Amino acid sequence: MSTRIDNDKIFKALANATRRDLLDCLKDQPQTTGQLCEAFPVLDRCTVMQHLKVLEDSDLIIIRREGRERWNHLNPMPIKHIHDRWIGAYAAHAVDLIGRMQMDMGD
Amino acid sequence: MSTRIDNDKIFKALANATRRDLLDCLKDQPQTTGQLCEAFPVLDRCTVMQHLKVLEDSDLIIIRREGRERWNHLNPMPIKHIHDRWIGAYAAHAVDLIGRMQMDMGD
Numbered sequence: 001m002s003t004r005i006d007n008d009k010i011f012k013a014l015a016n017a018t019r020r021d022l023l024d025c026l027k028d029q030p031q032t033t034g035q036l037c038e039a040f041p042v043l044d045r046c047t048v049m050q051h052l053k054v055l056e057d058s059d060l061i062i063i064r065r066e067g068r069e070r071w072n073h074l075n076p077m078p079i080k081h082i083h084d085r086w087i088g089a090y091a092a093h094a095v096d097l098i099g100r101m102q103m104d105m106g107d
Numbered sequence: 108m109s110t111r112i113d114n115d116k117i118f119k120a121l122a123n124a125t126r127r128d129l130l131d132c133l134k135d136q137p138q139t140t141g142q143l144c145e146a147f148p149v150l151d152r153c154t155v156m157q158h159l160k161v162l163e164d165s166d167l168i169i170i171r172r173e174g175r176e177r178w179n180h181l182n183p184m185p186i187k188h189i190h191d192r193w194i195g196a197y198a199a200h201a202v203d204l205i206g207r208m209q210m211d212m213g214d
Contacts, residue, residue, distance in 0.1 A: 010172035014189075017111045027193055061140045069111075075201045075210075076194045083190040084206070085133055087183050097182045099191070102184070 009058040010078050018043070019051050023060060026074035033070045113166070117185050119167040125150070126158050130167060133181035140177045 013019055017041070025031055025039055037048050052072060056060040059078055064071045086097055120126055123134050124145070132138055132146055159179060162168040166185055169176045194202055 004127075007127065008122055008124065015115060015118035015122055017115065020111075020114065020192075027195065071141055074193060077157050077205065079155060079190060079193045080202050080206055083186060083194075084128075086130055086135065086181060086186045087190075091183060095187050099184065099187055 006059070010060065010082075013054050013058040013060055016051070016054075019055055022048075022051055022055065023074055026061065026072055030064075030071045030073040033072060036072065110131040116165040117167065117189075120161050123158070123161075126153075126162055129155075129158055129162065130181055133168065133179055137178045140179060143179065152214055 021040070022036060025036060031039070031051065031054065033045075036052070037043070037045050037059055043051075052061065052063075055072075056063055057090065059075055062073045062075045083092075127212050128147070129143060132143060138146070140152075140156065140159065143159070144150070147155055150158075159168065159170075162179075163170055164183055169180045169182045171180065190199075
């Protein structure tokens with residue numbers, strides 16, 4: 001179960017726009033650290049590694065090593081727990097409907 | 108659409124355990140500010156009001172005034188946007204299944 005300290009870590013990790021952008025890059029498929037560095041040419045490798053460390057420590061990414069490569073995988077479970085904490089199963093359908101209505105209105 | 112600054116506000120608001128506890132209180136029904144103060148007797152009214160202001164500024168709660176009462180409603184939409192940003196429609200089913208398997212294993 002998540003503790004308050006774990007949750008603090010997750011939200012502090014997500015409170016940084018670069019780290020959110022890194023997670024966006026991992027949404028569709030895992031990436032090596034080299035690929036992520038290429039995707040963020042304005043950041044030096046050391047900065048990218050520091051952000052990935054924060055994401056790993058808060059369990060938002062999972063690292064798998066293959067030979068010399070470090071593959072970064074998005075871990076969707078903390079995100080799912082955020083959703084389930086404040087949007088119950090009953091409310092999820094209504095919230096989904098409101099979301100689609102807002103999209104139709106261009107919000 | 109959410110901007111980076113809006114997102115910073117949301118995650119900074121959620122990075123505080125008391126504010127997360129306040130949102131928990133609002134999950135099932137709206138509460139007046141007086142009711143929330145009663146639910147958090149260790150906090151003085153001013154502190155509760157400050158936390159509610161941060162939640163309101165980040166759009167996580169919506170305030171409705173009725174006479175002298177201030178009703179605080181959880182706004183689920185920012186939470187839904189967090190979910191949808193990193194868990195696509197296709198992945199949602201798999202993530203839900205993993206979540207239920209972890210629950211069965213007592214994780």
